[in-house]
Amino acid sequence: MVKQYETTAAPRGEGAAAPRAVQEPSAKELKSRAWRSRRYRWDMKFSPYALLSPFFLFFLAFGLFPLLYTGWASMHRVSLTAPNDMEWVGFRNFTRLLEDEFFWNALKNTVTIGLISTVPQLLMALGIAHLLNYRLRGSWFFRVAALTPYATSVAAATLVFVLLYGRDYGMINWGLGQIGIDNIDWKNGDWTSQLAVSSIVIWRWTGYNALIYLAAMQSIPNDLYESAAIDGASRWQQFFHVTLPSLRPTILFTCVVSTIGATQLFGEPLLFNDGASPTGGSDHQFQTLGLYLYEQGWVNLHLGRASAIAWTMFLILLVVAAVNWAIARRLRRSEGRAR
C-alpha cells in the first residue's frame, strides 16, 4: 500500500518547483512561474474551505435552517394544510403542551420504555462481548449472527414481532402456554405493551452494542490482564477490576447513544399498534414522544405544536446528556480518589 502512494503521489511532468537549469529565465517563464505561485498560494488558502463547503452547504440547508426554523414555527399556529399561513402565538404551543395530559403520558412512556429497553440491552451486550472476547471457533460466525438483527429494519422487525406477540395465535403466548401461563394480551396491557416494544429494541440493538464493547475490550492491553493474573485475580475479578474500568468511556458512549435513540423511539411503537396509528395503543399506553409529535403534526395537522414538541424533546435530551456527563465526571473523580 505504501508503495502505491510513492508511485502515484509523484507528480508527472509538471513538477516545476525546482529549477531545472541555471539559465536566465525568460520573461514568459517568469510570468508563468508567478502565476503558478499565486495559484499555489490561493490553493493553500482556500482549498480547506472548498473541501468543507459541500458538507456545510447541505448542513445549512437540511440541518441548521430546519433546526432554527422549527424554533420559529413553534411560536406560531401553523396548519399542515396551509404551511405558509403562520399566525404568531408566542409561547402558547409550549404552555398548551405542559397542560396536555397526553404529553406527560408520552414523556412517562418514553422514559419507561427507554429504561426497560436500554438497561438490559447494555448489560446483555456487555456479557456477550465478554464471551465473544474469548478465543473461539467460528468467532466471526457468532459476531455476524449477533449483528443480523441490526440489518433488519424497524418496520420489518416490528411486523414480525407483532405476529409473535399475537394474543391468540402468537408464538410467544403459545410458548408461555406450554409452561402453563394463560394467553397475555400484550398489546392492550400497560406494562406488557411497553415490555413488548422494548423487546424489539433490545433484539435489534444488543448485538450492535456487544460488538462495540468487544472492540473496546480488544484494545485493552494484555499486560493488564497478565499482571492481574499474577496477582491471583480470578477471571471474574479480572472482568470487574480490569475490563470494566477500561471500558468506562465506551460504556458512557453507548449510554449516550442509546439514550438519544430511546428519546426518539418511533417506528417500533408506531407499527406495534393496530393499523400503524400513532396513538400508541387504544389507551395511549405505549405512545412515545416521537409518536405524539407525529400525531400532533400529521394527524391533527398542528405543525406549530409539533415543532414545540420537537424543541421540548431536544431540551430533554440536553438535560439527559448533562446528567450523563455529570455522572461520568463523578465516577472519574471517585476513581481517582480510590487510586
Place this chain on the structure above:
Amino acid sequence: MSATVTDKVPPAGRRSRPAKPPRKSKAGKTLYGGKWTYLVLIAVTVFSLFPLVWTAIAASRNNTRLAQTPPPFWFGGNLFKNLEIAWTDANMGAALFNTTIVASISAAGTVLISTLAGFAFAKLRFRWKNFLLFFVIATMMVPPQLSVVPMYMLIAELSWTDQLQAVIFPFFVAAFGVFFMRQYLVQALPNELVEAARVDGASSVRVLWHVVFPAARPAMAVLGMLTFVQAWNDFFWPIIALTQNGNPTVQVALTGLGRGYIPDQSVIMAGALLGTLPLLIAFVVFGKQIVGGIMQGAIKG
C-alpha cells in the same frame, strides 16, 4: 473485490482479526472459550436469527394457517405466491428499486462529502478549524425530529413530496461520516506524504486524488457500507416525505402493510422478507467487513 477489502479493513496496529496471537496469560490461564461460552453464544445466535427465520416460515404459509395454534414451525408451500403478491400488490418491487437508488446515492454522496471534509479537518490548517469541528460533533446530538417540520414545508414548497431526492439530500448532512473520516485520516495518512506532494507542486485536487483517496479507501468502504445500511433502514423522515402509492421506499411500503393495506398476514411477512433479504445477503457476503467496520468505528468514536 471482497478479498482485497478484507486485507485492508483492519487499520494499522489494531488487532481485529482472529489471526491475532491467542490471549494467553503468563500465569497459565488460557482464555479459550469453554462449553458454557459456546452454549450461551449459540443461544444468542438462535435468539438473533429466530425472528428472521420465522418471517420466512410465516411468509411460506397462508393467512388461515397463521390464525391457528400451535404456530407453524416449518416451511409451507406458499412462499413464491406470497412474494409475488407482495412484489406487485404491496408495491414492494418498486420500493426495492427506489430504496436501492436512495441507499446507493446516499452512501456515495456521504462518503465523498465526508472524505473531503474529514481530510480538511485532519490534515489542513485553516481558521476556525477547532470551532467548526466542535460544531460538526455537536450536530450529531441533534435529533431528526427537530428538523422534520421545516423540511416538510421545504419539500412541499419545492414540490418534492414523493420524490426520491427528498429523502436523499438530508442524508448528506453526515456529521458522523465527517468525524469518522477525520479520525481515520489523522492516523492513516502521514503528514509527510501530503507535504511531499505539496513540495512537488501538486495542487489540492492532485493531492486528493493521488494521496488522500488511496489512503482513505478502507475507511471509505466501511463508511459506505454503514451509510447504505442506515439509509436502507431509515424510517422517520421517509414515511413523512413519501407515500405508499407514489414512490415508496421499502420502509414506507412496509408501513403501508402495517396499516392494513393488505390484510393477509402471510403476505405481510413476505413483504418484510423481501425488504430485509437484500441486506441479509449483503451481511452474509460482507459480514466480516461490516462487523470490522462497526468495531473500528467504535474505537475511534
